[in-house]
Amino acid sequence: MATESSDNKLQLYSYWMSSCAFRARIALNLKGIKYEYKPVNLLKGEQHSDPDFLKLNPVGFVPVLVDGDLVISDSFAIIMYLEDKFTQRPLLPSDLQKRIINFQVAHIVASSIQPMQNMRILDYIGEKVSPDEKLSWVHGVxxxxxxxxxKLLKGHTGRYATGDELFLADVFLAPQFYAATSVNVDMSEFPVLARLMETYKEVPVIREASPENQPDAPSPGT
Structure with a gap:
C-alpha cells in the first residue's frame, strides 16, 4: 500500500529490514491505508545523522508516522493510533480473552525479543564480548x-494466532519470524509458531509489507 505520492497525508519513515517498521507496514496494509514511504538508511546511520529525521524522532529509531502535525515515533504507538483513528478492519478481536492474548504476544515480541537482538545490542556484544557470541545471543533471546x-497460543489458534482473522499478535509475529529465519533459528521445537510462519508467507498484506518488497530494498544480486 506504499505510495510515492507526496499528496498523501500519512508518511511512514521506514527502513526495509527494520522489523519494527515491518509491523507498522502490515498494520497500514491491513487497514487499507495508503501512505508515503520515506526511507531512512540505518546502515548509513541516517537515523542519527539526518537533522530533519532527528527533529521527528530525537531517539533516532524507525518507524516514525507523520499524520499532518502529529508525529508518532514508536511502532506500538503507531499501530494503536491507527487502530483508534481508522476503525475499519479492527486489529483487536472483540473476545476479551483473545484480546488479552494478542496484547501479551505483542509485548513479548516488542519488549522481550526484538530490543534484545537489535543492531545496537549486537554491536555492543561484538565489541565488548566477542563477535562470535552474537549469533548464540540472538538464538537464545x-x-x-x-x-x-x-505456550501462550496453544489451544487458541485458528488459521492465524488467535483465530481465523489477522490481529495484533500476527502483526508482531510475522516480522519476528522473518528475523528468526534470517539467523536460521530452528523452528521445529515450536510447531504452533512454525505453522503460523508458513501461513503468513501466503498472506498478501504481509507479503506486500515484507522487507524485500520495499522501495529501499537492494536489488537482487547487489
Whole structure:
C-alpha cells in the first residue's frame, strides 16, 4: 500500500529490514491505508545523522508516522493510533480473552525479543564480548521468547494466532519470524509458531509489507 505520492497525508519513515517498521507496514496494509514511504538508511546511520529525521524522532529509531502535525515515533504507538483513528478492519478481536492474548504476544515480541537482538545490542556484544557470541545471543533471546509465545497460543489458534482473522499478535509475529529465519533459528521445537510462519508467507498484506518488497530494498544480486 506504499505510495510515492507526496499528496498523501500519512508518511511512514521506514527502513526495509527494520522489523519494527515491518509491523507498522502490515498494520497500514491491513487497514487499507495508503501512505508515503520515506526511507531512512540505518546502515548509513541516517537515523542519527539526518537533522530533519532527528527533529521527528530525537531517539533516532524507525518507524516514525507523520499524520499532518502529529508525529508518532514508536511502532506500538503507531499501530494503536491507527487502530483508534481508522476503525475499519479492527486489529483487536472483540473476545476479551483473545484480546488479552494478542496484547501479551505483542509485548513479548516488542519488549522481550526484538530490543534484545537489535543492531545496537549486537554491536555492543561484538565489541565488548566477542563477535562470535552474537549469533548464540540472538538464538537464545528468540528461543526464550518463542517458548513463551508457543505456550501462550496453544489451544487458541485458528488459521492465524488467535483465530481465523489477522490481529495484533500476527502483526508482531510475522516480522519476528522473518528475523528468526534470517539467523536460521530452528523452528521445529515450536510447531504452533512454525505453522503460523508458513501461513503468513501466503498472506498478501504481509507479503506486500515484507522487507524485500520495499522501495529501499537492494536489488537482487547487489
Amino acid at each position: 528468540i528461543r526464550k521468547g518463542f517458548t513463551a509465545i508457543e
